[in-house]
Amino acid sequence: MSAEPPALTVTGRSPAAAPAAHRRPSPPGVPLLEVSDLHVRFRRDGGQVLAVNGLSYTVSAGTTLAIIGESGSGKTVSARAVMGLLPATATVSGSIRFEGQELVGLPEEELRRRRGSDVAMIFQDPSRSLNPTMRVGAQVTEAIRAHLPLGRREARERAVELLRMVRLPSPERRYFQYPHQLSGGMRQRVMIAIALACYPKLLIADEPTTALDVTTEAQIMELLLELQQQLSMGLILISHDLGLAASHADEVIVMYTGRAVERAATRTLFARVRMPYTRALLDAVPRLERPPHSLLPVVEGQPPDLSRLPAGCPFAPRCPRADDLCRQAPQFEEHEPGHWWACWHPHGEGEEP
Amino acid sequence: MTAATDGAGAASPPAPGSALLEARHLVQEFELRNFGGGRGGVVHAVSDVSLEVRSGETLGLVGETGSGKTTLARTILQAPRPRSGQVIFRGVDLVGLRGRELLEARRHLQMVFQDPFGSLDPKWRVSEIVEEPLVAYGVGRRSERRRRVAELLDLVGLDPRRFGDRRPRELSGGQCQRVAIARALALSPALIVCDEAVSSLDVLIQAQVLNLFEQLRRELGLSYLFIAHDLALVKQVSDRVAVMYLGKLCEVGPAESIYREPLHPYTVALLASIPSPDPEVRRPRVADTIRGEPPSPTDPPSGCRFRTRCPRARERCALEEPPLRRLRPDHLVACHFPVSESGDREPVAAATAPDRPPEGSTPTP
Numbered sequence: 001m002s003a004e005p006p007a008l009t010v011t012g013r014s015p016a017a018a019p020a021a022h023r024r025p026s027p028p029g030v031p032l033l034e035v036s037d038l039h040v041r042f043r044r045d046g047g048q049v050l051a052v053n054g055l056s057y058t059v060s061a062g063t064t065l066a067i068i069g070e071s072g073s074g075k076t077v078s079a080r081a082v083m084g085l086l087p088a089t090a091t092v093s094g095s096i097r098f099e100g101q102e103l104v105g106l107p108e109e110e111l112r113r114r115r116g117s118d119v120a121m122i123f124q125d126p127s128r129s130l131n132p133t134m135r136v137g138a139q140v141t142e143a144i145r146a147h148l149p150l151g152r153r154e155a156r157e158r159a160v161e162l163l164r165m166v167r168l169p170s171p172e173r174r175y176f177q178y179p180h181q182l183s184g185g186m187r188q189r190v191m192i193a194i195a196l197a198c199y200p201k202l203l204i205a206d207e208p209t210t211a212l213d214v215t216t217e218a219q220i221m222e223l224l225l226e227l228q229q230q231l232s233m234g235l236i237l238i239s240h241d242l243g244l245a246a247s248h249a250d251e252v253i254v255m256y257t258g259r260a261v262e263r264a265a266t267r268t269l270f271a272r273v274r275m276p277y278t279r280a281l282l283d284a285v286p287r288l289e290r291p292p293h294s295l296l297p298v299v300e301g302q303p304p305d306l307s308r309l310p311a312g313c314p315f316a317p318r319c320p321r322a323d324d325l326c327r328q329a330p331q332f333e334e335h336e337p338g339h340w341w342a343c344w345h346p347h348g349e350g351e352e353p
Numbered sequence: 354m355t356a357a358t359d360g361a362g363a364a365s366p367p368a369p370g371s372a373l374l375e376a377r378h379l380v381q382e383f384e385l386r387n388f389g390g391g392r393g394g395v396v397h398a399v400s401d402v403s404l405e406v407r408s409g410e411t412l413g414l415v416g417e418t419g420s421g422k423t424t425l426a427r428t429i430l431q432a433p434r435p436r437s438g439q440v441i442f443r444g445v446d447l448v449g450l451r452g453r454e455l456l457e458a459r460r461h462l463q464m465v466f467q468d469p470f471g472s473l474d475p476k477w478r479v480s481e482i483v484e485e486p487l488v489a490y491g492v493g494r495r496s497e498r499r500r501r502v503a504e505l506l507d508l509v510g511l512d513p514r515r516f517g518d519r520r521p522r523e524l525s526g527g528q529c530q531r532v533a534i535a536r537a538l539a540l541s542p543a544l545i546v547c548d549e550a551v552s553s554l555d556v557l558i559q560a561q562v563l564n565l566f567e568q569l570r571r572e573l574g575l576s577y578l579f580i581a582h583d584l585a586l587v588k589q590v591s592d593r594v595a596v597m598y599l600g601k602l603c604e605v606g607p608a609e610s611i612y613r614e615p616l617h618p619y620t621v622a623l624l625a626s627i628p629s630p631d632p633e634v635r636r637p638r639v640a641d642t643i644r645g646e647p648p649s650p651t652d653p654p655s656g657c658r659f660r661t662r663c664p665r666a667r668e669r670c671a672l673e674e675p676p677l678r679r680l681r682p683d684h685l686v687a688c689h690f691p692v693s694e695s696g697d698r699e700p701v702a703a704a705t706a707p708d709r710p711p712e713g714s715t716p717t718p
Contacts, residue, residue: 070555213417218626243628284560286589292608296560
């Protein structure tokens with residue numbers, strides 16, 4: 001590639017017209033992604049870290065599932081398991097079905113074919129996910145050619161088209177720039193372009209805006225959701241931010257110590273929080289409605305060590321409602337239509353704070 | 354921001370409500386070097402910023418990456434010294450001080466940083482870390498210092514017997530931040546500068562540390578300069594809030610007033626960007642309140658620095674820099690066309706504005 005950017009002429013095809021031309025048709029009546037009883041363990045220092053302990057969920061095309069949790073709750077590990085991106089020290093058991101096909105135990109070759117074309121992922125820190133020594137356009141082109149039988153020129157045209165689709169300003173010029181010449185928001189746009197290179201059916205966004213400023217975060221989220229609708233993708237949004245989930249997701253799963261503790265449609269969940277942990281998370285977020293210098297309601301302590309999980313409810317040691325019953329693990333069940341939780345003493349209707 | 358406390362002696366603490374720290378016309382610039390050492394332009398990190406932190410209050414400082422908020426904090430602490438301007442702390446101008454005098458003046462001005470692991474020496478024990486400022490300033494005998502360290506650890510909610518001998522890697526992020534706070538408190542400061550001090554912590558731990566800051570404020574009568582990018586968080590802790598954009602102050606005023614009726618279009622955009630933990634709350638689309646990417650601080654726009662992204666920008670904004678002026682009691686704004694001056698929250702029709710933003714700020718809705 002020459003140092004002087006050659007002029008790129010791109011035929012003005014509308015990005016919305018192109019999608020999914022190569023996409024294999026989805027089998028009817030099967031959920032896009034079905035995870036059931038997923039367990040992930042890591043070997044460490046002779047012991048085991050129980051990172052994910054029996055997680056189940058489904059994602060349909062065109063919907064957004066938010067997985068919410070703190071550091072160490074297993075939200076990222078479970079997503080990486082779906083992508084087949086865990087290190088060799090990890091043991092995965094349970095079932096991950098993509099369009100009905102089992103991914104757990106699939107050979108690496110087959111996984112690699114699916115990664116990036118059917119399922120794609122964007123990560124938290126765009127500056128560490130991009131190659132600093134490659135022009136951004138080449139990185140998009142690389143992702144396209146890894147999966148699609150396109151020539152150099154076609155791939156390049158498509159890359160510019162993708163950069164335009166993610167609204168990178170002046171994409172023909174930016175194509176020849178290096179990551180350090182772009183702002184954080186623009187780099188995340190490039191990452192999204194790479195993830196969408198093959199118009200995946202499922203996109204996993206792992207804290208996609210955590211490293212960005214608030215105004216940029218809002219812009220990127222608006223873009224992501226628009227593209228999701230346009231391409232009717234399933235979207236898994238992994239975040240620590242309940243506010244982000246409330247404003248963007250259709251369904252929310254709250255995770256603690258590697259298991260789901262509450263799950264419901266977004267409106268249901270925020271209208272009727274059942275699990276004390278979810279309540280604690282919501283209460284601990286500073287909100288504009290609170291007066292200055294007010295103390296936040298907090299739960300003391302820290303999440304337990306994942307190599308020495310307590311018997312019974314994992315939140316019990318920190319929970320204000322815990323009693324003897326909580327020494328037995330509560331089942332994660334659908335207690336109300338569409339509303340799952342795992343708690344012996346859920347918040348009830350008459351006593352909402 | 355001119356309420357000076359001339360004549361306040363260095364030793365006597367100022368009365369509550371008077372200026373404890375006052376920055377006057379601070380300017381900080383960094384020269385960039387190209388490969389080979391040629392001049393590569395100047396980063397205008399802080400441009401003529403004046404603000405005060407009053408005794409007993411918390412001033413929140415909000416801004417995005419590159420707004421100069423961290424540089425402002427470091428400049429106040431004289432690390433590095435400003436290009437020009439004054440920093441009056443308890444009646445003494447820090448800019449003029451050297452060596453031992455500066456050290457003595459800075460004793461009551463401490464800082465807590467963002468990265469709890471990065472700001473603690475990994476090889477030191479917790480008790481040594483907290484004792485270090487006492488040793489550096491030659492406070493007390495060894496046994497007295499030990500007692501003080503135990504007291505400080507207690508104060509920040511760490512059991513000295515359990516945590517005193519640990520090293521930073523044996524602590525969680527929240528515990529590390531508590532150690533950093535204990536260290537900052539060691540010399541009984543009057544003012545603590547918190548630079549994104551809770552940003553890297555998980556929500557529940559963040560709430561614990563925020564409450565700790567609040568308890569310390571009540572018990573010890575501390576003042577804070579609290580820097581963060583999260584407006585909701587800043588409102589939680591602040592009496593007054595200053596909003597910064599590209600090295601300039603946009604708006605300064607009482608926290609409640611700024612959040613209820615923001616005057617500067619940038620503050621409006623920041624508020625619109627906060628995702629609400631209530632799915633029923635609908636906020637305006639961010640694209641309607643701000644557009645494009647922030648310009649480079651090496652080449653800030655003429656006139657108002659926000660005008661290239663502002664939906665209300667008109668010709669005058671490019672020609673004339675808006676001064677910080679008082680529109681409400683104690684509430685200042687630097688804008689020619691402030692938002693709720695005439696009660697309107699709608700942007701002035703941007704399409705009819707005679708002055709289009711210059712090339713390079715293509716709107717990215």
